[in-house]
Amino acid sequence: MRVGLLGTGRIGSFHARTLATHPAVTELLVADTDPARAHDVAGTLADARASAAALDSVEAVLRAGVDAVVIATATDAHSDLIIRAARAGLPTYCEKPIATDVPGTLAALREVERCGTALQLGFQRRFDAGYGAVREAVRTGGLGFVHTIRAVTADPAPPPASYVPTSGGLFRDCCVHDFDIVRWVTGREVVSVFATGSNLGEPFFSEAGDVDTAAALLTLDDGTLVSCNATRYNGAGYDVRMEVSGSRGTLVAGLDARAPLYSAEPDGPKAPADPWPDFLARFHDAYVAELDAFLDVARGLRPTPCSGHDALEALLVAEACELSRRLGSPVRVDDVRAEAGAGAGGDAR
Structure with a gap:
């Protein structure tokens, strides 16, 4: 072709x-x-x-x-x-x-x-082996009932200053990946968000109305609680993880020999010699697979595995987070949907 x-x-x-x-x-x-x-x-x-x-x-x-x-x-x-x-x-x-x-x-x-x-x-x-394994464990009940999810997206260094004003902001640019993968792994929809952010680094983030570090608490439609944390400053390397905790245990995507983490315990894991440097290295195989x-x-051999409506649902969560950050209060995703005229909710299943 x-x-x-x-x-x-x-x-x-x-x-x-x-x-x-x-x-x-x-x-x-x-x-x-x-x-x-x-x-x-x-x-x-x-x-x-x-x-x-x-x-x-x-x-x-x-x-x-x-x-x-x-x-x-x-x-x-x-x-x-x-x-x-x-x-x-x-x-x-x-x-x-x-x-x-x-x-x-x-x-x-x-x-x-x-x-x-x-x-x-x-x-x-969605095409990363670790996230796929977590999804399988959640969907088959291997973790019991899921009660808590922790998602992290940490870039090793900020993007160029010229990029920030057109990026859409940290929630739309970075955290939107976490919002999508939460829907895909769990098969649930985000009902409400409570988000905040801060700037401790370069002033060009605040000058663009953005933040360099953010946190959001999401509540899913079955009551599961999700924390999403993102930052433009993680000098140790590119760190993207998801921890899913259920009644039977916790499973983590992104925790491997190159994850830029190390333990404070004397006998704990040390810093990796070759941490993930960026998203292309970390998700090389996933990019090829998608x-x-x-x-x-x-070629008409399969339906799309990530539709435009999936992208819309993730964006609505990001919009709700940005609004919550500015208001300093919780925001319901359906209120953002209604205000935007985006129609009925999606189906994460």
């Missing part, structure tokens, strides 16, 4: 090699707002299984007769590109988010539904 790739930045370049070496792909056409970068990326794929070429515009890729499209551009272009791909009749994979606000998300989802095309969102934790799944979706 012939696949179009829009965006050849850090994650786009990674996806380019994954696609070009996939046995189902015969040709990869790439484009970027910086055409020279797209040509450079295509040039690195001379040894790949599929042929690769750079075109000078997104429109050229959409008109080239590709069978599917992968969107890895800057966030502010996602919604428009999803709409354009849907109108071209193309199965589409898009890195999260659809948009940084609910209206932009809804506009894209309405057009996808109208056109009847497939859309898969890039929440790669594109493999998308190519199956594009």
Whole structure:
């Protein structure tokens, strides 16, 4: 099959090699707002299984007769590109988010539904072996009844200052992954949130109305309590974990030999010699697996494993958290949904 790739930045370049070496792909056409970068990326794929070429515009890729499209551009272009791909009749994979606000998300989802095309969102934790094992334990009752979940997302260093004003904020940019994976692992919906945040590092976060560290308490529809903690400052390495505690015990995703943790106890685990440096290293296999799944979706071999409506549900939780942080009080997700005109709730099952 012939696949179009829009965006050849850090994650786009990674996806380019994954696609070009996939046995189902015969040709990869790439484009970027910086055409020279797209040509450079295509040039690195001379040894790949599929042929690769750079075109000078997104429109050229959409008109080239590709069978599917992968969107890895800057966030502010996602919604428009999803709409354009849907109108071209193309199965589409898009890195999260659809948009940084609910209206932009809804506009894209309405057009996808109208056109009847497939859309898969890039929440790669769903394809990580550890998170998959935790989901299986929860869904089969291996942990007993689940009462507490603790989710952590800690970046090793802040992003560039120029990124923060357009990122959507810490809850929408980072914690949204935790909100999605909580739904996927448990099969439950988030009913209410109580969130806060702080700035102890660079001033450009507060100047953009954002925070560099945040915490949120989520209550699920069965009463399970979930704490989500995120920070832009974890110099020891990239730390992403989920602890799920039930009546029979606790199981942890992300606790391995490279997790940037160490014990204060004299005989406890020491700091890893090679901690996870970033998200691409930590979730390498998951990123490959989710594109493999998308190519199956594009060929009609399976339904999408992470729909646009899943992305909307995670975004609504993020919106509720941001509102809660600003108000200093709990917020019900359904109130945010109603205010945004987002319709009935989702189905995490």
